Amino acid sequence: MSCETVSKRDQILRTAWRLFESQGYHATGINQIIKESGVPKGSFYHYFPEGKEGLAVEAIEAISEGISNKLDEVCTSQDDSVVAMAGMIRHIAQRLEETGYREGGPLTTVALETATTNERINEACQQAYGKLHGVLAGHLEEDGFTPDDAAELSTTILAGIEGGILFSRTFHSTRPMEQLARQLEETLTRQRNQAREQVT
């Protein structure tokens, strides 16, 4: 049977994703993943013959797809990409709060843990963040920023968000994310208006 309502493979992937997000890569063991997903160990290695590392790479790719689509969706539904960004940040803050500050930054911890210690996972993280950066920069361009400014701003914005996630998780508070949203909204709006003036 290669198909069910939710395949066992997806069940493993989902559980792993959640655990990597809340605990990090090294603190999450295969035993915990199979226990919480209710899948026997043998099946796990049948679906993921490359073990924990292969699982992590696939989980990151799935996460990447999900959050890039989400970001694109939010930015498209709002004609003002700056307002959309602030909304996105507040949305993450809400998710952080709801989960007891365990979930809300799906890649942050794993990316840092593996940046210089696991080449395959690091590559997956680079692709994931690269994709996010591309989506955001694209929307900023559509919104009046020059390509160079949009690219540089995207980096700064994403860095702010990742750092905000770090602080909100560390202090168990949505405040850092809220302050970030307000600051970005203010700064970016001014910066964009300036950019638009130069064009006309």
Added chain:
Amino acid sequence: MSCETVSKRDQILRTAWRLFESQGYHATGINQIIKESGVPKGSFYHYFPEGKEGLAVEAIEAISEGISNKLDEVCTSQDDSVVAMAGMIRHIAQRLEETGYREGGPLTTVALETATTNERINEACQQAYGKLHGVLAGHLEEDGFTPDDAAELSTTILAGIEGGILFSRTFHSTRPMEQLARQLEETLTRQRNQAREQVT
């Protein structure tokens, strides 16, 4: 003998600090720490009866002291705190590059790994980041920002730096940190000038 040129205790602390910084908390084992610091296992548990967790807390406290002093020093030596911040960011970028993107964000990874899974270490991280935030906010106030603005800006700046460290480490490039420095310099200078105008 409780005193040498560099006590064994400090040697352990230093090695642990470096390994936690580059690999994270969970990926760093006691065995590796004692091996690289050249201290027998028995001695380790003599000096750190609370084991790995106690060691981490002490390492974070030592790190906190070091980077807060460094930040204070840099901000004091420069009469313009905004320029000082940009210099600080470029200094971190240089250290990241020199160490192959292994060192440069001493707390970032550990803080995320333990945010919701280890209360003692999380508290140590809160204190460390709180101290940094206080130092930075103080200098921004001296530099013309209102207390409220200074506090909120400090959060945003530190978040940007932590996120910048994440991206520079992930992409093995100083570019994210360089872009961040430029953006902050520009944005903060404008914001400060506006704040000063409102006073007069």
Added chain:
DNA sequence: GTCTATAATACGATAGAC
């Protein structure tokens, strides 16, 4: 394809000789 039992190894921590 599915699952259990187990291998091989590493972990943090300790006991006890010196």
Added chain:
DNA sequence: GTCTATCGTATTATAGAC
């Protein structure tokens, strides 16, 4: 105070029955 040998218990991964 200093160090070695070792204890349980984790870990990832596999072998082999069904």
